[in-house]
Amino acid sequence: MMQIFEFIMLICFGISWPISVYKSIRSKSTKGKSAVFIIAIIIGYISGIIGKIVNHQLTYVVVLYCVNLIVVSIDLGLYFFNTKHEKTAQYPQKTTGDMS
DSSP states (O other), rough: HHHHHHHHHHHHHHHHHOOOOOOHHHOOOOTTTTTTHHHHHHHHHHHHHHHHHTTTOOSSHHHHHHHHHHHHHHHHHHHHHHHHHHHHHHSSSOOOOOOO
């Protein structure tokens, strides 16, 4: 019975991450995001997976942990990509024109 509630929790949490990834791609912004928060979520999912492995509870719930971990990791990658994009936009590279 506990697996069902854990499954529901992971589905509910998991719904928000693809939306977050979509918004990150669309906005190309880190506004409202925190790398520390995303990393904490990743650590939580990894801990959940390890807990399932250690307790020999390899069920369908582990698949949800893994899917959520992948999507959150993509969001973290987008965070760093967008951070670089924002810095480049803020400080554009100066180009040296042809002086001929």
